[in-house]
Structure formats: C-alpha cells, structure tokens
Amino acid sequence: MLTRSSTGLNMMVDILKAAAESSRLRILLLLARGDLTVTDLTDILNQSQPRVSRHLKLLMEAQLIERYQEGSWAYFRLSDGESARDFLNGVIGRIDSGDAVVERDLERLAAVKRRRQERAADYFSANAASWDEIRSLHVPDGAVETALKELVGERPFQSMLDLGTGTGRLLELFSPLYRRGVGIDLSREMLSVARANLDKADVAHAQVRMGDLYAPPVERDTFDLVTMHQVLHYLEEPGLAIREAARLLRPAGRLVIVDFAPHALEFLREDHAHVRLGFSDRQIEDWLDEAGLDLEAERAFAPANGASGLTVRLWLARDRRLLIADASQATATATKETV
Secondary structure (H helix, E strand, O other), X not given: OOOOOOOOHHHHHHHHHHHOOHHHHXXXXXXXXXXXXXXXXXXXXXXXXXXXXXXXXXXXXXXXXXXXXXXXXXXXXXXXXXXXXXXXXXXXXXXXXXXXXXXXXXHHHHHHHHHHXXXXXXXXXXXXXHHHHHHOXXXXXXXXXXXXXXXXXXXXXXXXXXXXXXXXXXXXXXXXXXXEEEEEEOOHHHHHHHXXXXXXXXXXXXXXXXXXXXXXXXXXXXXXXXXXXXXXXXOOOHHHHHHXXXXXXXXEEEEEEEEEOOOOOOHHHHHHOOOOOOOOHHHHHHHHHHOOEEEEEEEEEOOOOHHHOOOEEXXXXXXXXXHHHHHHHHHHHHHHHXX
C-alpha cells in the first residue's frame, strides 16, 4: 500500500513560497510532463536565461526540483522525494489546462518534444541497419515483452529502474504499473531517443538520466522492480553489475534480466561491441545467488533463424531479505508458543 509522507512546518512554508509565483508554477507544470533543459524552458516561457535560472534555483532550494548533468547539458526534473511529489501532484492537478497561458506553454512544449523526436528519428535512421541485423537473428521483441508482462504481473508498485534503458521501451511497457520510473544509460544519444519515445507515449512519470551501470546515480534499497534488458553482453563484469542492481532493490524487490544464451556468433564482438557471447543459466543463477537474490522463473525463446540465430533467455529473481525476516518472525512466534 502506498502511504503519504509528512513535511515539517518550516519546510512547508518554504515550499509554498517557492511555488507561489506564476513563472515558477508554470515551470513545475512543464516539468511534470518531462525533464527539460534551461534552453527548453527559456524557449517555452519566452524569458531570459538568467531569469529562468533564478526561478530554477529557488525551486531547487525548496527541494521541489532536481538538477542533473548529462554531458555538457543540464536537465531539470521534479523531485523524487515523496513529500514533494505529493504536494506537486495536488497543486498541478488543480491547474486549469484550458488557461490561456498554460495552453500556450503546452503548445511550445509540444514543439520542443517534436524536435526531440526528429533528432531521435535521425539517430535511428543512421543506426537502423546495425540493429536490424541483430533483430533478424532472434525471436521478435513482442514475444519477449508478452512473457515479461506475464511474469511481472498486473499488481501496481511504487518504483521501477531500467538499467541500460536504451530506447526506454521497458519504461513504456510497465508504465501502467509503477508510480515512478527511472532509466539509466551511458549513451547521450540513446537517452535522447528514450525521452522522445516516452514523450510520444505520454509517459510523464518516468525520467531517464546518464549513468554508469556499475555505480547507478540512484539511492539503494529504493526500487520494487529493476530491469536489465540486453545489457549484460556489453559488460566486462556482468556479475558486478548484477550485484549493484541487487543493492538498489527494496526487500522482496524483483530483478529481471533479458539476454542471450551462449552462442558462437563471433562477428557480434567485432561488429557490434558484444563483450560476452551469451550466458548460461548456471552462470546467471550463480551471480544472482552471490547478489542475495533467488531465481524464481526463467524463459527461453528459440532463435528466429533456427540453429544459426540467437536464443533469448529471461530470468526473474527476487531479493530474499523479506523471506529471511518472515522466517525469523515465524521462529520467534513458534518459540513463544512452546514456552
């Protein structure tokens, strides 16, 4: 069950002061629809960069928004804090979207997002041949996504993290289930693609940011679901990446890994930067066990091109800490009953 957190009196006064100004309220409304740069906001608000930067500074001091760096670009997003989110959802939800100023802002925001999508389309066009070559070797993505949805289920949860998010597809796929989603990727170009795709799918409660999978820029013990889709075969130390992913899970949280079974397609090393040629079930299970996770389910998908293609494997594991707590409680109860 999702619970609301409380805020101290003085902090609430600071929050109200920061939000109670028309330009800053417009900024909050815009950031509720996705992460934006200072340039984006100056274009939309039709204000000078120093003025917009001043508003952003005040909102950050009130802990309503956060700033993060992506290469030479700085992005702003709504705060991940539950107190701030509860407040912002209440305030933003009461703003009339038919207001003339709001309508104009949203029209300009749509233009910013169209430009993103055009850049993403250009990047896809430049790399389509490479991706299509790999896709032709394995089962269509739809079959894997159907299995993912089946294993994850339909029960809503608090938060999701997609490591190596790429196009942001998994954030889009599970968007009806989570309250907050985060995607991490090292490629600035892929992050641009992911933002464009999330904008197009109207997924405003997920953000993507640049980060290293060995040291993700998020808090530990935070996420109910962590996904790693076609990521491990690019890594020198996949076991370490799995251990880092496990540290980000809440007790009883779940980790989903999708990758290739062992294969002998050496050209993937040379032409597509694959470091590992697939993983055995035993290897993945050993890494999961070392990370404190229990394997709960696995699936295999035969290659599209028969023996010459790639078998896709799916592994679902769960953090075992809650199971240990339950076992301890059961032991304590049994001890009391026998005394």
